[in-house]
Amino acid sequence: xxxxxxxxxxxxxxxxxxxxxxxxxxxxxxxxxxxxxxxxxxxxxxxxxxxxxxxxxxxxxxxxxxxxxxxxxxxxxxxxxxxxxxxxxxxxxxxxxxxxxxxxxxxxxxxxxxxxxxxxxxxxxxxxxxxxxxxxxxxxxxxxxxxxxxxxxxxxxxxxxxxxxxxxxxxxxxxxxxxxxxxxxxxxxxxxxxxxxxxxxxxxxxxxxxxxxxx
Amino acid sequence: xxxxxxxxxxxxxxxxxxxxxxxxxxxxxxxxxxxxxxxxxxxxxxxxxxxxxxxxxxxxxxxxxxxxxxxxxxxxxxxxxxxxxxxxxxxxxxxxxxxxxxxxxxxxxxxxxxxxxxxxxxxxxxxxxxxxxxxxxxxxxxxxxxxxxxxxxxxxxxxxxxxxxxxxxxxxxxxxxxxxxxxxxxxxxxxxxxxxxxxxxxxxxxxxxxxxxxx
DNA sequence: AGCTAAATTAATCGAATGATGAACCACGCC
DNA sequence: GGCGTGGTTCATCATTCGATTAATTTAGCT
Numbered sequence: 001x002x003x004x005x006x007x008x009x010x011x012x013x014x015x016x017x018x019x020x021x022x023x024x025x026x027x028x029x030x031x032x033x034x035x036x037x038x039x040x041x042x043x044x045x046x047x048x049x050x051x052x053x054x055x056x057x058x059x060x061x062x063x064x065x066x067x068x069x070x071x072x073x074x075x076x077x078x079x080x081x082x083x084x085x086x087x088x089x090x091x092x093x094x095x096x097x098x099x100x101x102x103x104x105x106x107x108x109x110x111x112x113x114x115x116x117x118x119x120x121x122x123x124x125x126x127x128x129x130x131x132x133x134x135x136x137x138x139x140x141x142x143x144x145x146x147x148x149x150x151x152x153x154x155x156x157x158x159x160x161x162x163x164x165x166x167x168x169x170x171x172x173x174x175x176x177x178x179x180x181x182x183x184x185x186x187x188x189x190x191x192x193x194x195x196x197x198x199x200x201x202x203x204x205x206x207x208x209x210x211x212x213x214x215x
Numbered sequence: 216x217x218x219x220x221x222x223x224x225x226x227x228x229x230x231x232x233x234x235x236x237x238x239x240x241x242x243x244x245x246x247x248x249x250x251x252x253x254x255x256x257x258x259x260x261x262x263x264x265x266x267x268x269x270x271x272x273x274x275x276x277x278x279x280x281x282x283x284x285x286x287x288x289x290x291x292x293x294x295x296x297x298x299x300x301x302x303x304x305x306x307x308x309x310x311x312x313x314x315x316x317x318x319x320x321x322x323x324x325x326x327x328x329x330x331x332x333x334x335x336x337x338x339x340x341x342x343x344x345x346x347x348x349x350x351x352x353x354x355x356x357x358x359x360x361x362x363x364x365x366x367x368x369x370x371x372x373x374x375x376x377x378x379x380x381x382x383x384x385x386x387x388x389x390x391x392x393x394x395x396x397x398x399x400x401x402x403x404x405x406x407x408x409x410x411x412x413x414x415x416x417x418x419x420x421x422x423x424x425x426x427x428x429x430x
Numbered sequence: 431a432g433c434t435a436a437a438t439t440a441a442t443c444g445a446a447t448g449a450t451g452a453a454c455c456a457c458g459c460c
Numbered sequence: 461g462g463c464g465t466g467g468t469t470c471a472t473c474a475t476t477c478g479a480t481t482a483a484t485t486t487a488g489c490t
Contacts, residue, residue: 017438031337035248035251050439050477051480053479055438056437060478060479117332121391121394123394136399161400162389162412162416165392166385173380173388174377176332179336180345183342197374201377205372255448263469264468265448266451266470267467267468275447275448
């Protein structure tokens, strides 16, 4: 499994295969779940031999965790960059822009929600890892923002822990179910029109509009 | 595969195993998806031999469809019974009660949403079957109800085809992700308190409150 | 340039999967 | 009450899966 605690620099090509394997794994795991995805298909999608998987990651389980790491890395990066430019901006605007960013992320990376859904259905060691390592930290960041809203006296939609999953579901379900949406409604959730309408709907549903701050 | 176009009455025990297999299949497919679930585990969960599956259903694929049939049957039954008692009641109250019923159904049968999610991730013959046979008919029933709301001039949340999936996601995500919710927040989405709070939140989010009709 | 460790692949293994067919059992029907 | 079909299981097959191993190629280091 590449246990080389050694002095040599990793080859460039190796980093590339690793990256391509992770990307392919994200897609496969998101589509078919942990048990439904096969390392062979993942490797084929990445253009390498199946045995490259246990070499680079040791185990299908560890490949899955690397994929989760990659996905949440993208989300952290994106939301972090958004938050970084908002120092000092009022809470309501911050929340609005953050939610907008989240909607666009869900549209750009529907795999994240699918990935979590695939693992969220039953208790498992993988789920515990996911929650402890990524979900809880992410949630506590958002908690700060939304607590600020409540302190404004706006109509809070409810306790944070509850709103959290309702919001996630409302935002990302059209993307997690994109193929079904297309079949059932004929609309394309990834079109710019849909994304804008969806953003607007989410803002209207979840961000209280204080009497003065509209516009 | 039980191709008996014949005269004999089916034995009582056969119907029972069929039913138990379907119930087990619903659980397994909802948890692990089509490819992740195994007919052996399903049979074991139902207390019969693995070969009983191909006997009764012919194919894993057909077993899956039977499971979908069963799930949507439950939903139709429940919503149908609710609607039957509401003839002549005003649209807003109808919508409120229907949504309440849907929340309680999502809590009682989280497998439905999980089942749909598992199959909604990629195009497949199974997805086409699901949409054509169950999703579209179900949606067109609801469409009638919500079109009535718009005609009242209440603040419509948006076009039906869009609201549809947002609502589904908001309502059922806490239940589809119940194990994760428990791990991350310590709350139990199936507790009566949570269900009531969730119902209230869904009503507040999705049913417009006309100036007069509150209470 | 040459040595050597790292990276990749091909070959293979044991376990699990879905399906088939034969043997056995049980129940509806007359 | 026993005949016969419907129902169930057991044994088995071909396939697929994840992982291990050995052999081969690639590239970092001096």
